[in-house]
Amino acid sequence: MKILSPLRAASEVEPLLAAGADEFYCGLEPPDWKAAYGARWSNRRHPDAAGVPGVEALADIILAAGAAPVHVALNSLHYPPGAVTMLAEFGDRLLRDAGVSALIVADMDLMLALVEAGHGGKLHLSSLAAVNNAASCEFFRELGLGRVILPRHLTLTEIERCVVDGLEFEAFLINDGCVFEEGLCATTHAAGTFCLADGGGLKCMPADVLERYDFWKWVQNNCGCATSKGYPLGPCGLCAIPRLQAAGIRCLKVVGREASLERKLASVRLAAVARDIGRNGGQAEHIKEEIIALRGGASLCTDARACYYPDLWPGQQEVQL
Amino acid sequence: MDYGLRIASPESTPPGCQELLAAEWAGEVLHEACPDASLTALYFGSEFCQELLPGREDTEAFCAHCQALGLEAVLLTPIVTYKGLDRLDRLLASLTGQGWFPAVVFNDWGVLELLRKSYPAIPPRMGRLMNRGLRDPRLTMQDMGPDGENTARGAGIRKLAKSLGVCALESDADLEPGYLGSGDDGLERTLHVPFTFVASGRNCLEKAAVTPVGAGTFTRGLKTGCTAPCRGVCRREVRQDTDQPLWRAGNTLFFTAQQAWISRHVALADKLVFHQQAMP
Numbered sequence: 001m002k003i004l005s006p007l008r009a010a011s012e013v014e015p016l017l018a019a020g021a022d023e024f025y026c027g028l029e030p031p032d033w034k035a036a037y038g039a040r041w042s043n044r045r046h047p048d049a050a051g052v053p054g055v056e057a058l059a060d061i062i063l064a065a066g067a068a069p070v071h072v073a074l075n076s077l078h079y080p081p082g083a084v085t086m087l088a089e090f091g092d093r094l095l096r097d098a099g100v101s102a103l104i105v106a107d108m109d110l111m112l113a114l115v116e117a118g119h120g121g122k123l124h125l126s127s128l129a130a131v132n133n134a135a136s137c138e139f140f141r142e143l144g145l146g147r148v149i150l151p152r153h154l155t156l157t158e159i160e161r162c163v164v165d166g167l168e169f170e171a172f173l174i175n176d177g178c179v180f181e182e183g184l185c186a187t188t189h190a191a192g193t194f195c196l197a198d199g200g201g202l203k204c205m206p207a208d209v210l211e212r213y214d215f216w217k218w219v220q221n222n223c224g225c226a227t228s229k230g231y232p233l234g235p236c237g238l239c240a241i242p243r244l245q246a247a248g249i250r251c252l253k254v255v256g257r258e259a260s261l262e263r264k265l266a267s268v269r270l271a272a273v274a275r276d277i278g279r280n281g282g283q284a285e286h287i288k289e290e291i292i293a294l295r296g297g298a299s300l301c302t303d304a305r306a307c308y309y310p311d312l313w314p315g316q317q318e319v320q321l
Numbered sequence: 322m323d324y325g326l327r328i329a330s331p332e333s334t335p336p337g338c339q340e341l342l343a344a345e346w347a348g349e350v351l352h353e354a355c356p357d358a359s360l361t362a363l364y365f366g367s368e369f370c371q372e373l374l375p376g377r378e379d380t381e382a383f384c385a386h387c388q389a390l391g392l393e394a395v396l397l398t399p400i401v402t403y404k405g406l407d408r409l410d411r412l413l414a415s416l417t418g419q420g421w422f423p424a425v426v427f428n429d430w431g432v433l434e435l436l437r438k439s440y441p442a443i444p445p446r447m448g449r450l451m452n453r454g455l456r457d458p459r460l461t462m463q464d465m466g467p468d469g470e471n472t473a474r475g476a477g478i479r480k481l482a483k484s485l486g487v488c489a490l491e492s493d494a495d496l497e498p499g500y501l502g503s504g505d506d507g508l509e510r511t512l513h514v515p516f517t518f519v520a521s522g523r524n525c526l527e528k529a530a531v532t533p534v535g536a537g538t539f540t541r542g543l544k545t546g547c548t549a550p551c552r553g554v555c556r557r558e559v560r561q562d563t564d565q566p567l568w569r570a571g572n573t574l575f576f577t578a579q580q581a582w583i584s585r586h587v588a589l590a591d592k593l594v595f596h597q598q599a600m601p
Contacts, residue, residue: 077453077454078453078454078455078474078497079474080463080471080497081466081471081474084477107453108451108477108478108481109474109476109477109478110477111477112477112478112480112481128453130400130429131430131431132401132402132431133401133403133406133429133431134431135406135430135431135432135434136429136431136434137431138431139431139433140430153524154402154543155543155544158403158543161402161403162403178522179522179524180520180521180522180524181520181521181522181523183453184450184520184521185520185522186453186454186456186457186495186518186519187455187456187457187458187459187519187520188455188460191457191459191460192562194457194519194520195520197560197562198574199526199558200560201558201560201567202557202569203556203557203559205530209529209530210526212529212534212539213526213539304537304541310537310541311541311543311544
């Protein structure tokens with residue numbers, strides 16, 4: 001299984017590779033984007049806070065990455081007039097000339113334009129496409145796509161039932177939850193994170209439910225902090241690696257394009273430790289022990305509060321959420 | 322222009338046109354679109370939650386009700402996991418076995434695959450969740466460009482849908498009208514009013530509200546079943562960052578689209594579907 005790490009600069013490549021990353025992904029705007037579309041985002045994250053600054057910087061990243069694949073996210077769910085044409089041409093150049101291994105796409109019009117240009121096999125379907133079943137995966141396989149990134153809110157059993165031959169599959173591993181199903185959230189983070197204030201003004205809902213909801217949202221938002229050992233304290237699926245591996249998941253996503261290098265490194269280190277235990281036949285409990293020892297934050301694990309895949313622990317006492 | 326009604330129970334009696342024209346939730350839109358429009362279809366099912374897919378008996382009753390009224394029966398379906406897809410497969414097998422062939426609104430490519438491969442006699446309609454356009458209630462509607470509405474948006478998905486045998490395209494009033502296209506694709510264009518969805522997901526507050534404290538609703542809710550406590554429930558939600566009237570219905574948040582927004586979409590629609598209240 002490969003660990004897919006976010007990055008923003010060539011200087012991040014070497015330490016992330018040393019920490020255990022196998023593949024990289026990043027966000028990048030076309031050079032003419034701002035002139036045409038102003039402050040609108042082309043890839044779901046703020047270009048200055050989370051993106052690679054330009055094509056030259058991307059070339060440096062690809063050079064530094066060597067044999068490690070670099071994928072570029074062009075994964076907004078919707079685009080303004082003319083943007084699909086611009087992005088399809090840009091994507092075509094990235095794949096043909098710039099050495100980019102694959103594009104991460106969500107918008108169907110953009111995806112179809114790139115398929116028509118002969119790039120289907122180098123397209124990774126974003127989790128924003130909300131592919132939740134095998135028939136849907138087969139649909140995209142027939143369109144010629146190379147990889148499906150499964151959404152966050154699937155159980156391990158549902159993931160196992162999604163996997164079909166002839167496609168690569170990627171699953172979320174660590175950091176940054178979503179309150180809603182991200183593919184069905186029609187808001188934009190460019191106007192602020194909508195879900196964080198969700199529920200507060202809901203009439204006639206019991207206060208204890210809203211309190212539990214607030215706590216859960218806080219965990220999805222990485223508890224707003226790190227552990228005392230400097231590791232991220234948010235949604236995590238590390239213990240599920242053996243199940244994901246057995247299911248046929250090829251790639252494990254570390255989330256956080258906008259994160260500092262320190263946070264990316266800490267996340268990739270955790271992922272690599274868990275992956276290596278899994279590779280050597282270790283199971284979920286072993287991974288859990290090692291990760292808690294390394295990271296801290298035991299209480300979140302004990303109660304499955306931060307689990308991406310809590311159905312891994314069927315026998316555990318239910319939690320106070 | 323004709324119109325349909327989203328009903329909550331399988332044998333709901335649809336209001337007449339005059340009654341609808343007087344209704345706060347439909348009258349203004351219907352009057353603007355066409356005051357003598359005809360009711361041609363009833364919509365039933367769920368667009369947002371597989372736990373709310375109706376059972377065999379209710380769906381058969383719905384189809385019989387529509388037949389008795391001389392209306393088209395349209396079954397709404399949501400995004401589904403393998404469980405939802407299996408359930409839908411069994412439902413459609415039963416319906417078609419009894420001679421019922423309602424149109425099916427799909428919001429999941431896997432559901433379209435099921436329809437195409439196993440139920441080719443059922444007319445597929447592409448649902449509003451397939452339009453991933455912006456619907457952020459904190460934002461204002463985008464101005465029209467120099468060429469008017471951007472009917473090029475969605476051209477690729479419409480062409481694909483048409484090639485796969487889809488007969489209609491559905492949407493609600495998003496912030497950038499144009500997804501329904503100019504009508505040249507040969508797809509019937511349907512607009513759901515007045516509620517526009519904002520966000521949906523699998524972690525449901527209504528489900529949480531009936532789950533005992535300690536049962537781990539938000540962490541473990543995905544794997545547990547649901548008794549659908551949201552049926553008939555629609556709660557007002559107020560936020561400081563928007564004046565739009567927000568509604569929570571089951572696992573989904575909606576807002577009431579302003580008349581001016583709806584009007585720009587009506588101009589691109591062949592059919593309206595009225596919802597008396599926001600429903601998942």
